Amino acid sequence: MPIQALPDHLINQIAAGEVVERPASVVKELVENAVDAGATRIEIELEEGGVRRIRVRDNGSGIEPAEVPLALSRHATSKIGSLDDLESVLTMGFRGEALPSIASVSRLSLTSRTAEREHAHRVELEGGRVVSESPHPHPPGTTIEVRDLFFNIPARRKFLKAERTELGHIEEWLRQLALARPDIDVRVSHNGKILRRWNRQDDLLSTRRLDETLGEAFVANAMRIEADAVGIALSGWIARPTYNRAAADQQYLFVNGRAIRDRSVAHAVRRAYGDVLFHGRHPAYVLFVTIDPRRVDVNVHPAKHEVRFRDARFVHDFVYRTVADALRETRPGAQADLNAPTSGYLSGSGSNTPPAASTPTSFRDWRPAPSSLPLRAPTLDTSAALQAQLYTTGSTSTVTPSAIADSSLQSDDDIPPLGYAIAQLHGIYILSQTREGMIIVDMHAAHERIVYERLKDAMDRDGIRAQPLLVPLTLSVAEREADAVEAGSAAFEALGFELRRSGPLSLQVRSVPVLLADGNVEALVRDVLGDWLEHGDLQRIENTRNDLLATMACHGSVRANRRLTVPEMNALLRDMEVTARSDQCNHGRPTWTAVTLADMDRWFLRGR
Template sequence: MPILLLPDTLINQIAAGEVVERPASVVKELVENALDAGAHRVDIDLEEGGVRLIRIRDDGAGMEPDQLPLAISRHATSKIASLDDLEGVSTLGFRGEALPSIASVSRFRLASRRPEAEHGAALEVEGGAVGEVMPRPHPPGTTVEVRDLFFNVPARRKFLRAERTELGHIEEWLRQLALARPDVELRVSHNGKPSRRWKGEGDDLLSDSRLHATLGEEFARNAIRLDHSGAGLRLHGWIAQPAYNRASADQQYLYCNGRAIRDRSVAHAVKQAYSDVLFHGRQPAYVLFLELDPRRVDVNVHPAKHEVRFRDSRLIHDFVYRTLQGVLAETRAGSTPSALDAPHMQHATQPMEGAAAWGRQQAPLGLRQVAEARAGYEALYGRSDAVESHDADAANPGMAFAPSVPTGPGAGATDAEGDATLPPLGYAVAQLHGIYVLAESRDGLVVVDMHAAHERIGYEKLKRAHDGEGLRSQPLLVPVTVAVSEREADVAEREAETLAKLAFEVTRAGPQSLAVRSVPALLAHADVEALLRDVLADLREHGQSRRIAEARDELLSSMACHGAVRANRRLTLPEMNALLREMEATERSGQCNHGRPTWAFFSLPEIDKWFLRGR
């Protein structure tokens, strides 16, 4: 069969197969064009889930009449003119494929007017057949009308779902957009009835009311606001506290330079950051905005622009992981890192207000209080830790957290109300069934799972101690030969320095084999071959690996679990207060090693409701 040039209509329909998956794809392309045109308000009118009608009206810059035919021509665009423009593209759309592709599979109408023009113009396209440009009355801006999507491609139309399903996809994409563009007012109607409105609220990407409107009050109440810059990168937005988690990834939103994207490397970094605090099988929730020089990211790697390629994906992965890890480390029991009250975090490791700051503000104790605190700590943690800690307090009483605070109810209170200096978790008043510690706080009741809390405290101590030594390497008596693929052997050879930092000594023994001569000392009895394969897989896909650290943490977590106080052990009040003070000063103490919460708070108004007080 001879090679023939395809007709333009067929070319556009083939392109539509990539660009136009469903009505939500059409809404995405048209609304992005409106935003690129500088719109401050966009009206989206839909019928039958967008299958019967999609009408997008904006108040943007508009177009001249002679530009309308160019707008529906393939690869005609006002957004790039050279390779330099493509490499640094900052607009949402840029290829010039959307309008001709959409027009080829629908009954299409385009109308527009420049603000300075006396009247507008309109152009109609029927299944790819282009009509004449005609003068039409039109307000400043542009209106695009798409009727009977896929009317001339019945095979594609059969793949569309029910009206409710297609509308749900459109609403989900608009929710993504609403989070990223609080400066734009969005009005949505379906089948002639208003269904959704997001008011324009200025340029603040961290708009609290927009967060409430899109993800709900529960997410907003549990969100931690962050804003961190470094290495030419900026990461800001919200992440949910570990206690607020999901069964699916339905509340995970990632944006790169304002564009909603999916990226496996960043998703992996977020998952790793949460790995030490999230309950098994649960998903974190977040809204993250990553900003970097447009020339450091290629947005032209996916037909629908859902994915991007970073020039230095390893740096991006590490930056996201370390930023979130630093924020999550501050989720201490008793702290309140609410997104809607806390100041913007300018650095990922900046301490949050709450438990950690409280201890540093307290005055030195009297001898009786120190003795009581010492007794509690010796009973709970052993004499050596307690003595060292108290000796340090004596030398510098304002710097230590736990022994420098009162240990009994009411001790240290100074104002008329008697609770001005209460620590975040308050003071213990009782133990319930040998499992829970009950404490009176300033505003209500704190309940602590003593085993879960002590387990996290011990785990963090073990990690700090081991991190202080670093990863020690243990030579093997007999080198272990591991059969691998040629690609894995190449990775091992290329990443020899990285493997050495992970306490692995690995040399290439052949095209498809590696010789392991030393391993991390703490994991000497683990399955060396399986561990090495996992590390190489991570290095190949993400440019780095935390498999060693994760395996180490799993071992230390088991050790901490065995060393934690058990249920049904009776604690004295000084022991209970020692546990509370340690929780307030320990990173990630809001969750145990397995991600379960370690404490809960019940406010006085909430308790009053139990007993119908004030009604």
């Protein structure tokens, strides 16, 4: 065939193949236009999962009658006018291809009115061709109705899923919108029945939208974070490590208000959770990145699902540090109000089970009446000497009620977060009385975290020692891997690796970290190079080192059926309160759980 220009309707259908994948794609494009028009109320009506009918109505600024035909033509937009505008896009849409692409594969009608006009202007299209145009009664705003999606492309229509599946995709995208824009009232109906409503709220920091979209369990385990650096800010909520998911189904990332997927940011969050998350589980989070629009390119994906950061390594490290610093405070005594920024974090019971509606999520939420049983603390020294005794295998004493007879009464303000130990249960758990009720601690899991954090601190403080290889190891590598070693030699040496380029496609390994010298050196070096090339960091070394330290901590911690004295148990509780991440052990299991007096009163129907 000779080279020829494609007809407009075929061009639009090709564009539709990129923009319109399924009904959820149509809803996304139409609702984003409504958001860009300044709408504060959006109504969405669906039939048969959106395949039969999609109707989106908003109270936005509307479109002038003369501009309606332009709105339905390719690459016509009011959102950019120059290359400078394209480099600093803050609107949801800007390409000007969504409406003509949708119209080319459906029967579409658009009715719009500006506040200054007495009447709206309506245009109807079928397969991208205009059928009629006329004035029409309509309040200020825009209504777009899309019927019979892919009616003229049967092959595309056959690939659509069942009604429930397509509706699920729409609901998921609307959930993202609800999280990103709590200032917009959104109503959704399906087949004539109200499906969902998210009421507008003026307090953008409220957790109400979190509750409506992700549920009470997420809110009960959420920690608010907020941090900023030069040209970038991060805010939102991350879930406690003990609230984890079997799949990555509660991970939401927004960049300048746009819901996106980004491997670099996802890797940063996963790395921050790596030391506290149960094996094979996924963290949950809702994060908002606000960045200078000139430092991010939103024009890299037809459906705008992805962006490209100008300095991806900086963004990755910033997100990692912020989330990791927040997770350091998952320890007893780090309680804070849910809506507070990173000066404090919400701390719960360490249990995967969400509290009941009447159960306080923070120790600050509730104060019981003074107990008739005085809370007592041992007068014995519980610092270095007792901790040294605790970490050896010397004591075999049995806890008895008389063990706390020589204690002094403490005031309510002096009671530490984990209270004071009163008994050991089944040689495994420590029972402690607190201001609010009681705490049960898994002594091995708690001590394992304490020892592990101390080993890591010692390693970080003293540095990683290198062990020279008796015979240097020569590896064949790709050219870009050899280039990476030359460029990052200082970073490798700081972590105990001495790597030298011995040829265009070869490396020589002369030394490795002492802790890792007994492993498969070649496999380790290749994995480390892969991390460096993909993420710009040496996470594999840190992970491997931490795995070894975790094993050492596990074997060096108190074991089950080891009898502890009350002072030893209290020494362990005090250490937990000052140890980072002590709400969970090295494997991500909770180390303690709380039961309030209100819980116990409900058990025995007291006050009813």
